[in-house]
Amino acid sequence: MSAPILKERNKQVHEKGKAAFDLQCDRKSVAGSVSQRACVFCGSRVVLYPIADALHLVHGSIGCASYTWDIRGSVSSGPELHRLCFSTDLREKDVVYGGEKKLSAAVRELTAKHKPAAVFVYSTCIVGVIGDDVDSVCRKAEQELGIPVIPVHSAGFAGTKKDGYKAACTALNKIVGTDETGEISPLSINILGEFNLAGEAWIIKEYYRRMGIQVVSILTGDGRIPDIRKSHRASLNLVQCSGSLTTLAEHMEKEYGIPYKRVSYFGLEDVSKALYEVAGYFSDQDPLIMKRTADLVREEVETYLPALQECKRRLEGMKAAIYVGGAFKAFSLIRILRTLGVDVVLVGSQTGNRQDYEQLESMCDKGTVIVDDSNPMEMSHYIVEKDVDLFIGGVKERPMAFKLGVGFCDHNHERKTALAGFEGTLNFAREVCASALSPVWRFAPRRRNSL
Amino acid sequence: MSGAAAENYQAAGNPCRQCMPLGASWAFKGIEGCIPVLHGSQGCATYIRRFMISHFREPIDIASSSFDETTVIFGGQENLEQAVMNVFNQYKPEVIGIATTCLSETIGDDVERFVRELRMKEPGLCTLIPVSTPSYQGTQEEGFHRTVFSIVSHLAGADVGSDAGSENEQNDLEEQAESSLPALNFFLPMVTPADIRWIRKVTAAMKGEALILPDISDTLDGGLWNEYNAIPPGGTSVDHVRSMHLSEASMELGALLPDDWRPGYWLQKHYGTPTLSCGLPVGIDGTDHFFKILSEILGSSVPQEILEERNRLCDAYADAHKYLYGKKVVIYGDSSTVESLYRFTSEIGMNPLFCFTGSPGGILKPAIEKLEIPPVADEAPLILEDCDFADAEDIIEDRKPDLLIGNSKGYKISRRTGIPLLRTGFPIHDRFGASRQRMLGYSGALELLDRIVNILMEKKQDDSEVGYTYL
Structure with missing residues (x-):
């Protein structure tokens, strides 16, 4: 049976070895394809959400706020304003007469009650259509309240999730560079694109502390407005999560001369590489940093490798599918799975770009299917065709895997177990074991007939 | 915004509701061979899928007409047609349910007309059922009821709409x-x-x-x-x-x-x-x-088996009454669940002193006021519509109930106040088996009664310094 692919999407699916590689990507989702992507608003919301001392006010109908209330596992070491849900809750009369007054009142009353360090105002689909001037409302409120009140232009239809990332970066950029006080070490970095899911940012920050590096700000995991204000004074930006914060890193390079490096903290290989790269960058200024880093890596690898090898013994020969938001994470996942003896037979992402997919293709074996902005019909087809044992994705993919008797491992924003860093790699391997090795799959009808 | 509790507040805080297209999707998911299409931005479909999947733990495919900037300027007819045709070709459905969103309603798309024109253009298409569900008009509850109404009024009977069957089929x-x-x-x-x-x-x-x-x-x-x-x-x-x-x-x-x-x-x-x-x-x-x-x-009588269930429930009421009498309970969620649980908790001797819903529609309050149930307490219960958790939290702290009954979203209040929460209704995102929860009939009431008594017992036992092993 051939794969059920919509004709508009033919070029967004590629099987390595079947034809020359020419995957289309960076396109808007096809109407009627059940895309796993959300919208521009989603892109902005996921990036800014972890900033815990800011108030996040969704300007629009109630749904957008409701569906994103406390949705992610981003944890905070202090304030937890980000875990509350605020909306201007536009009603029919607001749609007719405009929502500016309501927005203006909402910003003031919520600021008085919650005393945030800043307010982000997300404008959703109907706000522009009903003609609200959100910029002007925010500007006035900012002058009056004395804190940044920042509009985030995130009408759902105005592009894809990636455009939402850009809108979030534009908003962040208004905060960056507004505080020149206090000492900052020449050996200092910002961690970008790390959202502190299950405390992952803290794990990574601790590695850098051991290396002797100051972390000025984390954008945006366990994020704080005062840290972001100072972030332009760090020496180096490290960008994880390919799509979401590259725009900001590029901007900071241009404006403040801070170079950036793309890194990943998933898997022993990638996290070691990231730490060595940073050490290499600072080794002129601190000749001992390389040794400290090497000691750290050795110690950590020695701690976790035996247990990982035990996982490998049990997983060897299994087949996995990966579907993630940004393609960069897929590179790491392929590498980790390989070290666990698992082959990747299907891999895709919601927002990968041309370069990402070229790299993915070069990493994959012949026969592996690569998909961009895929949907359940396509993915379920390949799960069966490639006889997948394990699916790595987000909540929306989970029931599809389970229905077919396939293990599932959550590597998305909702995870409650830290999967980054050295210890996270072992956590991940254990999750993979718990997903793929469970005895329940033998009852799946695909593997065994019923009574 | 929220109701009588805080007239002055403009913003909603921690809402006790979702939007109309979610209710529409729910209703369409209950039609054989049906797939919902939400006419609006891609996010509406994806967020609602995720929200419902976390509750039901089942695959929930909802398509979108995926608006972009040009759609907003020129209208969504072309996108809707493309979405319907793609869903039709890929899913081979018997029905496509089309629900509008705040966006498509605000730009003024006439979806009823789009559907009529598409049917003429593509006579081989499956049944199409449009429904108007702008998020700013109501909650998932209103969206659900509107959609059910739309399904019936489009399909039932021979002479209604072009989707009704032929005369032979009718015979x-x-x-x-x-x-x-x-x-x-x-x-x-x-x-x-x-x-x-x-x-x-x-x-x-x-x-x-x-x-x-x-x-x-x-x-x-x-x-x-x-x-x-x-x-x-x-x-x-x-x-x-x-x-x-x-x-x-x-x-x-x-x-x-x-x-x-x-x-x-x-x-x-x-x-x-x-x-x-x-x-x-x-x-x-x-x-x-x-x-x-x-x-x-x-014209038939109630079978013995059901009468036995009833009697077992009466027996359980008797066994349970001491644990329940006068216990103060706060109930929240959609109007019909709250109204039902108000009746139930009153019937077993509890005191439902505060009930609220996020639904704005003037439905819950009159429904409860109409009931003729002898109250356990002298004080009349507080019933609020269009109420969110931010407003309810102050009232809950003030009234100090023994138990909260409602969906998962009240957990933050439960955690902060230490008042136990019995999860029921929608959504249940932090417990297992939401689809299998029972409430209806004698057997459903028994299940509910067991859960209520047990959660109160557990609280009493955990709070007790003695650590009783008989309760």
């Missing part, structure tokens, strides 16, 4: 209806798959056939699959909806809506199919009333 339907058990239409609010199965079971036990709309008992609570089903099996068949006007009667359970939005009332007005309405059969009084009506329509 077949009439014969079918005559040859089998007397059919009864059931219109229920957003109840669990397990409760829907109970309705079907007891109707069969009373020698009737239940046509339940929508029926999510299999589509959102099914088994594992041998191969991937584009559309999960189950649901109310289109033929059944088409023949609903031929049923003996309609039963509208927990219908708190005005007549204009009631599908049973519509069938009665257009086809003379009698409609009877009663509250959801929750608790002994509620379920007795339900079986009385059912017996009259079907």
Whole structure:
């Protein structure tokens, strides 16, 4: 049976070895394809959400706020304003007469009650259509309240999730560079694109502390407005999560001369590489940093490798599918799975770009299917065709895997177990074991007939 | 914004509701071979899928017409057509349910017309059912009821809309209806798959056939699959909806809506199919009333097995009453669940002193005020509509209840105040088995009673310095 692919999407699916590689990507989702992507608003919301001392006010109908209330596992070491849900809750009369007054009142009353360090105002689909001037409302409120009140232009239809990332970066950029006080070490970095899911940012920050590096700000995991204000004074930006914060890193390079490096903290290989790269960058200024880093890596690898090898013994020969938001994470996942003896037979992402997919293709074996902005019909087809044992994705993919008797491992924003860093790699391997090795799959009808 | 509790507040904080297209998707998921298309931005479909998947733990495919900037300027007709054709070709559905969103409504898309024109252009298309569900007009509850109404008014009967069957089909339907058990239409609010199965079971036990709309008992609570089903099996068949006007009667359970939005009332007005309405059969009084009506329509008596269930429930009430009497309870969620649980908790001697819903519609308050239930407490209960958790939190702290009953979203209040939360309704995102929760009938009431008593016992035991091992 051939794969059920919509004709508009033919070029967004590629099987390595079947034809020359020419995957289309960076396109808007096809109407009627059940895309796993959300919208521009989603892109902005996921990036800014972890900033815990800011108030996040969704300007629009109630749904957008409701569906994103406390949705992610981003944890905070202090304030937890980000875990509350605020909306201007536009009603029919607001749609007719405009929502500016309501927005203006909402910003003031919520600021008085919650005393945030800043307010982000997300404008959703109907706000522009009903003609609200959100910029002007925010500007006035900012002058009056004395804190940044920042509009985030995130009408759902105005592009894809990636455009939402850009809108979030534009908003962040208004905060960056507004505080020149206090000492900052020449050996200092910002961690970008790390959202502190299950405390992952803290794990990574601790590695850098051991290396002797100051972390000025984390954008945006366990994020704080005062840290972001100072972030332009760090020496180096490290960008994880390919799509979401590259725009900001590029901007900071241009404006403040801070170079950036793309890194990943998933898997022993990638996290070691990231730490060595940073050490290499600072080794002129601190000749001992390389040794400290090497000691750290050795110690950590020695701690976790035996247990990982035990996982490998049990997983060897299994087949996995990966579907993630940004393609960069897929590179790491392929590498980790390989070290666990698992082959990747299907891999895709919601927002990968041309370069990402070229790299993915070069990493994959012949026969592996690569998909961009895929949907359940396509993915379920390949799960069966490639006889997948394990699916790595987000909540929306989970029931599809389970229905077919396939293990599932959550590597998305909702995870409650830290999967980054050295210890996270072992956590991940254990999750993979718990997903793929469970005895329940033998009852799946695909593997065994019923009574 | 929120209701009487805080007139001055403009913003909603921690809302106790979702938007209309979610209710529409829920209703469409209960039609056999149906896939919903949300006419708006991609995010609406994806967020609602994720929200519902986390509750039901089932695949929930909802398509989108995926607006972009040009769609907003030139209108969404082309996108909707593309979405419908792609869904039709890929999913091979029998029905495509099209619900609008705040965006498509605000730009003024006339979806009824788009659907008419598309049907003319593509005569081979499956059944299309449009419904208007702008998020700013109501909650998931209103979206759900509007959609059920739309499904019935588009499909039921021969002479209504171009989607109704041909004359021959109609004759077949009439014969079918005559040859089998007397059919009864059931219109229920957003109840669990397990409760829907109970309705079907007891109707069969009373020698009737239940046509339940929508029926999510299999589509959102099914088994594992041998191969991937584009559309999960189950649901109310289109033929059944088409023949609903031929049923003996309609039963509208927990219908708190005005007549204009009631599908049973519509069938009665257009086809003379009698409609009877009663509250959801929750608790002994509620379920007795339900079986009385059912017996009259079907002319059969309540089977022994059900009477035994009833007696076991009476026995459990007696065993449980000391744990429950006068215990203060706060109930929240959608209007029909709250109204039902108000009746139930009152019946078992608890004091439902504060009930609230996020639904704005002037439904819950009159419904509860209408009830003639002797109160346990002297003080009248506080009933708030259009109320969010930010408002409710202060009231809850003030009234110090022993128990909260409602969906998962009240957990933050429960955690902060230490008041236990019994999870029921929608959404349940932090517990297992939401689809299998029971509330209806004597057996459902027993399950609910057990859970309430146990959560109170557990709290008492945990809080006790003595650590009693008998309670």
